[in-house]
Amino acid sequence: MTEKDLQDRFKRFAVSIVKFAEALPETPGCRTVRNQIVRSGPSAAANYRAACRPKSNADFISKLGTVEEELDETMFWLEFVVALSENFRPTISPLWKEGNELLSIIIASIKTSKAKKR
Numbered sequence: 001m002t003e004k005d006l007q008d009r010f011k012r013f014a015v016s017i018v019k020f021a022e023a024l025p026e027t028p029g030c031r032t033v034r035n036q037i038v039r040s041g042p043s044a045a046a047n048y049r050a051a052c053r054p055k056s057n058a059d060f061i062s063k064l065g066t067v068e069e070e071l072d073e074t075m076f077w078l079e080f081v082v083a084l085s086e087n088f089r090p091t092i093s094p095l096w097k098e099g100n101e102l103l104s105i106i107i108a109s110i111k112t113s114k115a116k117k118r
Contacts, residue, residue: 011045016094021037023091030081036073037074037078044070048106061117068106072103075099075103078095
């Protein structure tokens with residue numbers, strides 16, 4: 001997978017997260033999720049794009065760390081929605097799968113970059 005392919009994959013994930021959030025009901029709990037997840041999902045995509053233009057290997061690792069944090073937060077909010085209502089599980093399953101795969105890719109990239117640094 002190329003850098004551009006992964007950027008596109010992150011962008012598709014971010015769009016899917018926002019569309020999911022927009023479809024949530026107007027309850028206090030879901031409103032909280034909506035406000036948080038529409039920040040963290042797209043933030044992961046934007047930060048990955050920034051990581052693709054690093055100033056150094058340390059900068060690259062740092063920016064990927066931010067991507068990892070934003071993805072992890074997004075995963076938390078997806079879990080939270082399911083905790084609010086199991087009815088959301090079928091909708092969240094593909095988002096969860098993609099988020100988890102992206103998170104695995106980022107963690108592997110961080111490990112590889114740290115190993116190269118040594």
